[in-house]
């Protein structure tokens with residue numbers, strides 16, 4: 001499988017991102033994840049059916065179609081059931097998440113870590129800022145009461161802007177890869193080349209009614225952005241200051257991706273309440289985590305503790321009162 005070439009490293013340094021083809025074998029890394037998610041969807045379907053929110057569990061549909069139909073009929077996006085992360089606000093003892101063994105194996109794929117090593121060296125920490133994103137076609141996606149597609153486009157941001165300030169000096173690398181091909185039609189990412197040379201720009205919470213944090217377009221030139229289509233097995237590597245967003249899913253199939261972060265071990269993750277782990281250590285291989293059950297246990301423990309202690313309360317440094325956010 002692919003290792004980082006000097007040209008790819010140079011591209012990353014120059015432009016703040018680099019798409020790498022065939023980082024890992026999708027049959028080895030992605031197929032087991034998809035298999036695992038079938039079971040998660042099955043449980044969700046049974047739960048919604050029992051609550052009377054859907055008329056059928058749609059067992060016979062393929063994954064993408066099944067999830068699209070289930071989200072549409074239940075009028076809700078149930079992405080937390082699949083995500084290997086927890087809500088930062090309002091976490092409950094039974095908040096759904098999924099930290100299964102195949103997901104862990106994808107996070108720690110040796111082929112993936114070999115490429116990551118090319119960027120940040122051989123002491124690799126799996127930063128817990130990570131998500132699976134399943135985006136149904138916008139034409140059939142549930143909408144909120146303002147008519148916005150739920151979990152639609154990701155607005156412009158820098159990943160540095162969504163972590164706490166203690167990680168501003170962290171050499172955080174974003175790794176984004178699709179589980180099925182992602183292109184302009186179904187909503188791949190768009191990145192602004194060379195934007196990593198900027199400072200951290202102001203992010204506005206709930207800007208123009210959109211969910212989440214967003215950099216106002218007055219602060220950079222969105223016209224400079226380029227789309228990054230990828231096949232299963234490819235990955236996009238991004239600098240923490242690279243401005244990026246996603247396109248809308250205008251296709252008739254889902255857009256399905258993992259986004260992971262890695263940093264050199266010992267540096268702040270920017271989300272200290274969540275559990276990370278040493279994915280690779282050339283200096284101390286014994287410190288590496290290889291047990292998927294232990295990873296799963298750490299997330300369960302975090303959920304229990306957040307549900308008891310309440311919201312961490314310091315995860316967002318931004319305020320919509322900033323004049324640029326008006």
Ligand SMILES: O=C(O)CCC(=O)C(=O)O
Nearest residue numbers: 133154159176246257259
């Ligand atoms: O997949 C998306 O829509 C957004 C992903 C993203 O912002 C990231 O990977 O940092």
Ligand SMILES: [Fe+2]
Nearest residue numbers: 157158159244
């Ligand atoms: Fe991002």
